Amino acid sequence: MKALHFGGGNIGRGFIGKILAEAGYEVVFADINMTVIDRLNQDHGYTVHVVGEGVDQHETVKNVRGINSGDEAAVTAEISDATLVTTAVGPPVLEILAPLLARSLAARYRAGGAPLNIIACENMVRGSSYLKEKVLAAAGEDAALIDANTGFVDCAVDRIVPPVTGGNDDPLAVTVEVFSEWIVDSTQFKGALPAIAGMLPTDKLMAFIERKLFTLNTGHAALAYLGKLAGKATVGAAMQDSAIRAAAEAVMKESGAVLIRRYDFDPATHRAYIEKILKRFANPYLHDDVDRVGRQPLRKLGAQERFIKPLNGMLEYGLPHDATVRAIAAALHYHNPDDPQAVEMQYYRHAHGIAATLAKYSDFTDAAVVAEIEAAYQALA
Helix, strand or coil: CEEEEECCCHHHHHHHHHHHHHCCCEEEEEECCHHHHHHHHHHCEEEEEEEECCEEEEEEEECEEEEECCCHHHHHHHHHCCCEEEECCCHHHHHHHHHHHHHHHHHHHHCCCCCEEEEECCCCCCHHHHHHHHHHHHHHHHHHHHHHHEEEECEEEECCCCCCCCCCCCCCCEEEECCCEEEEEHHHCCCCCCCCCCCEEECCHHHHHHHHHHHHHHHHHHHHHHHHHCCCCEHHHHHHCHHHHHHHHHHHHHHHHHHHHHHCCCHHHHHHHHHHHHHHHCCCCCCCEHHHHHCCHHHHCCCCCCCHHHHHHHHHHCCCCHHHHHHHHHHHCCCCCCCHHHHHHHHHHHHHCHHHHHHHHHCCCCHHHHHHHHHHHHHHC
8 A cells, every 4th residue: 555645744744644654554755845855765764753741752654755746757656556645735735736636647547547535634624625626627628537536535634743843953853742633524535445543534524624623723823823912932831821821712612612503512522622622732842833823824814714714603603702803803913024924914904904804815894893803903902
């Protein structure tokens, strides 16, 4: 069995690639970072540092190698006999990857290759469906062939994998938390479901996607933006501030009320899930910068993302939303000269105001709630 994984970064190596290798797959990483690729081909393995409460261990991942994702011939050759394809490249890169995938998949199927499943393991809602749309749009006359033979399998992924710190010069070094969750839509596979320990199939994926988006992603971003405003450098430091922790927890409770209403979640069980997430944020072994968690604020303020989507649910069900409004206001305050989206957001907000910014980037125009966000923004200034 062979899995081709696009993305040789920390999530690819520390999470998805690790699970696949431990399940018996040869894992081929495709990336443009040739330092990583060359080292993978030299060592054919790497070490993952797993940390958490009572856990501090190094686990070795074997049977791996790498290719340059910019080498179309190499990618086409690997896809021709791959058993599974996965990605962890970041949502903006999926559209860039789509034409290459379209050509490589068409070559596989024209040569009589078997159907293939692709799982986009991205921090977005239904990333594989989005990738499918882009692949088929790029496929031209091969679109029907690719559609008939390719399972684009949506999933929810959850593992905190911060950048390695402490001057480690090993390009393959990666640190991860103990917790991990990879849930896939069992209804979207072509052929039999692969038996992979650590990958959970479900026919109710949307509930899991929104549970993770509305809890981990919403809470994480709230901590980052509120922490940044308070001068905190890391998520851990923000968690140590009782006021910031309470504010983030309040946001998670508000978004949780939407989940309980929408999916009939058990309130006590969901409360325990929130507590588990808060403990993960407070993990003293993970040093996660607020600028990493807060990066790309325009994407995170999108209509289908971690603040606006639960906010719309609160308005739909008539639920409280004060803490969420305050978190959105904190996101609109986010300044980072090294983040193009942060620069664009501040330029547009300064030129056109908060209401226009939310209309343009969040597709959010509820006048009463926009006024609440504007008031919260001024209160945080």
